[in-house]
Amino acid sequence: SSSNEFRPLDHKYIVEYIKATPALRSQLGYNLDDLKIREVGDGNLNFVFIVATPSASLVIKQALPYVRSMGESWSMSKERSYFEAEALREQGLYYYDRTMSVIGMRYLEPPHIVLRKGLISGIEYPLLAEHMSEFMARTLFFSSLLHLTTTQHRSSVAKFCGNVEMCRLTEQVIFSDPYRESQHSYWTSPYLDSDAQAVREDNILKLEVAELKSRFCERAQALIHGDLHTGSVMVTRDSTQVIDPEFSFYGPMGFDIGAFIGNLFLAYFAQDGHANHGNDRKLYKEWILRTIVEIWTLFDKKFTALWDDSNNSSGEAYLPEIYNNAELQLLVKRKYIKDLLHDTLGFAAAKMIRRIVGVAHVEDFESITDTATRAKCERQALDVAKMIMKERRRFEAITGAVSAIQEFH
Numbered sequence: 277s278s279s280n281e282f283r284p285l286d287h288k289y290i291v292e293y294i295k296a297t298p299a300l301r302s303q304l305g306y307n308l309d310d311l312k313i314r315e316v317g318d319g320n321l322n323f324v325f326i327v328a329t330p331s332a333s334l335v336i337k338q339a340l341p342y343v344r345s346m347g348e349s350w351s352m353s354k355e356r357s358y359f360e361a362e363a364l365r366e367q368g369l370y371y372y373d374r375t376m377s378v379i380g381m382r383y384l385e386p387p388h389i390v391l392r393k394g395l396i397s398g399i400e401y402p403l404l405a406e407h408m409s410e411f412m413a414r415t416l417f418f419s420s421l422l423h424l425t426t427t428q429h430r431s432s433v434a435k436f437c438g439n440v441e442m443c444r445l446t447e448q449v450i451f452s453d454p455y456r457e458s459q460h461s462y463w464t465s466p467y468l469d470s471d472a473q474a475v476r477e478d479n480i481l482k483l484e485v486a487e488l489k490s491r492f493c494e495r496a497q498a499l500i501h502g503d504l505h506t507g508s509v510m511v512t513r514d515s516t517q518v519i520d521p522e523f524s525f526y527g528p529m530g531f532d533i534g535a536f537i538g539n540l541f542l543a544y545f546a547q548d549g550h551a552n553h554g555n556d557r558k559l560y561k562e563w564i565l566r567t568i569v570e571i572w573t574l575f576d577k578k579f580t581a582l583w584d585d586s587n588n589s590s591g592e593a594y595l596p597e598i599y600n601n602a603e604l605q606l607l608v609k610r611k612y613i614k615d616l617l618h619d620t621l622g623f624a625a626a627k628m629i630r631r632i633v634g635v636a637h638v639e640d641f642e643s644i645t646d647t648a649t650r651a652k653c654e655r656q657a658l659d660v661a662k663m664i665m666k667e668r669r670r671f672e673a674i675t676g677a678v679s680a681i682q683e684f685h
């Protein structure tokens with residue numbers, strides 16, 4: 277079912293809307309007398325309602341034609357929810373109404389929390405690396421030319437190529453605004469005034485960010501999530517669920533892996549600001565770094581295993597008649613993974629920089645109330661990110677990059 281016209285949901289209208297929508301009614305059971313509704317959106321873009329009866333629940337997410345955190349003056353196509361729904365088809369989408377830009381999906385019940393909040397609280401997630409490496413290896417491999425024919429790949433690229441406004445938002449806030457004067461950018465002032473200026477005056481950094489931007493805009497390597505930071509993952513000790521794929525399109529794989537790892541590095545650098553007398557967070561910082569190494573290592577293993585097992589698949593990137601001996605196949609795989617590591621590190625660094633001197637900051641730092649302490653944490657993260665962006669090609673393995681980061685500060 278779908279509506280005839282667009283209208284923003286509120287606590288009252290959402291009840292009418294659910295009652296008039298059989299797919300949502302049946303999900304909730306037919307007795308809708310005792311509906312509890314809470315708007316819980318804490319992201320930058322959209323409105324998210326948890327809807328529950330005493331025995332059933334669901335989440336309703338609506339995109340309005342602007343960026344929530346910036347207000348109505350920053351317009352943004354509500355068609356973003358179409359791409360989110362398309363990406364969610366494999367992952368528990370209940371319902372989609374294109375006119376209303378409304379998605380109905382599974383409510384990830386407590387004790388699920390947003391990973392970023394868990395990281396701020398210092399909680400270890402023993403299966404996080406296993407689950408996230410599996411998610412990334414599978415989504416990226418199966419949408420790439422290692423699995424698809426060029427015909428299949430092109431038709432899938434075409435399906436997502438309309439997500440233009442979301443890509444343009446990323447181009448602006450990640451690859452442009454931090455490197456120029458921008459009315460929207462801010463940082464912990466006055467502490468980081470000269471650091472922000474240094475970013476805008478760093479020629480080598482600008483050369484590197486141009487290369488990353490070109491990869492983001494020009495390389496349709498796989499169907500990526502497009503906003504895979506630690507606020508886009510909900511977790512318990514045993515469960516890891518990726519949400520919020522409204523930025524999805526065919527782009528470089530390293531953009532997703534880098535988003536996730538870069539945000540783990542931000543969580544790492546914020547820990548000193550969350551330390552207190554009871555807990556210096558030293559062991560927790562080590563856990564974060566181990567998790568970063570494990571994510572990459574497991575990703576490499578799982579991705580390579582999918583590739584090894586794909587002998588009879590239709591992937592057309594490396595035709596078996598040409599890549600016809602074990603030595604060459606190994607060379608090709610090692611090169612692919614190494615290039616991907618360098619992309620991943622570059623995008624991770626770009627994601628870190630934008631969260632410190634750009635428009636949308638992260639709670640990891642924003643929740644550090646002492647400004648001098650926050651600035652110190654942010655400066656360390658910024659300096660490391662600049663180093664990683666410039667030096668990324670010299671790292672042969674993730675362990676080298678992580679060691680360099682530990683030695684750098």
Ligand code: ADP
Pocket residue numbers: 316317318319320321322323324335337381382383384385390507508519520522
């Ligand atoms: P935005 O696009 O605005 O960032 P998100 O999809 O990230 O919106 O959702 C915002 C918040 O709503 C999340 O941080 C989370 O707290 C909550 N949320 C979103 N989807 C679900 C879900 N399926 N189950 C439970 N909570 C959710």
Ligand code: SR1
Pocket residue numbers: 319320321343346445446449503635636
């Ligand atoms: C105005 S920038 C808003 C940011 O929030 C989204 O989740 C993306 O990360 C985007 O860059």
Ligand code: MG
Pocket residue numbers: 319320507508520
């Ligand atoms: Mg979000």
Ligand code: MG
Pocket residue numbers: 319320321322503520522
């Ligand atoms: Mg979002």
Ligand code: MG
Pocket residue numbers: 505535539627
């Ligand atoms: Mg990010």
